Amino acid sequence: MTTFHGQMNGAGLRFALVCSRFNDLIVGRLEVGARDALIRHGASADAIDTVWVPGAWEIPMAAQALAASGRYDAIVALGAVMRGATYHFEVIANQSAAGLIRVAHDTGVVVTNGIITVDTMDQALERAGSKAGNKGADAALAALETVNVIRAAIVV
Numbered sequence: 001m002t003t004f005h006g007q008m009n010g011a012g013l014r015f016a017l018v019c020s021r022f023n024d025l026i027v028g029r030l031e032v033g034a035r036d037a038l039i040r041h042g043a044s045a046d047a048i049d050t051v052w053v054p055g056a057w058e059i060p061m062a063a064q065a066l067a068a069s070g071r072y073d074a075i076v077a078l079g080a081v082m083r084g085a086t087y088h089f090e091v092i093a094n095q096s097a098a099g100l101i102r103v104a105h106d107t108g109v110v111v112t113n114g115i116i117t118v119d120t121m122d123q124a125l126e127r128a129g130s131k132a133g134n135k136g137a138d139a140a141l142a143a144l145e146t147v148n149v150i151r152a153a154i155v156v
Helices: 024-040 056-069 088-107 121-127 135-155
Strands: 015-020 048-053 074-082 110-118 128-130
Touching: 015 024, 015 056, 015 135, 024 048, 024 074, 024 110, 024 121, 024 128, 024 135, 048 056, 056 074, 056 088, 056 110, 074 088, 074 121, 074 135, 088 110, 110 121, 110 135, 121 128
Parallel strands: 015 048, 015 074, 074 110
Antiparallel strands: none
């Protein structure tokens, strides 16, 4: 029996960060966290592209186009959806997540979901670099590890 583990080495890999402009105060912090995490783990700054779209709803469509381009080893989705007084929160949160996993399955490109879903701005700030860490960095590291574990399992 062989066990595979993904290495945390971004050297030679290309990443796309797909970011929502809606709630950009939060998403900007997620983007900085994701970029920093990748660079700290060996990715070249030149190998990390950031694409900004209007909101979380548009992230899967942009991710699909980026995955289809063949330029990227992984795509990291970054956004912030805050609960409001209507059902809109659930629609956006659920469908953006469903769209992202569909992109990954349809294209074979690693796609991670760093779209945070929160009730309040305080919760969003906690997840964008304060008490709860930076979920953008977490999503980037998940992408990095997943790309490497897939490559390790296929090479053997």
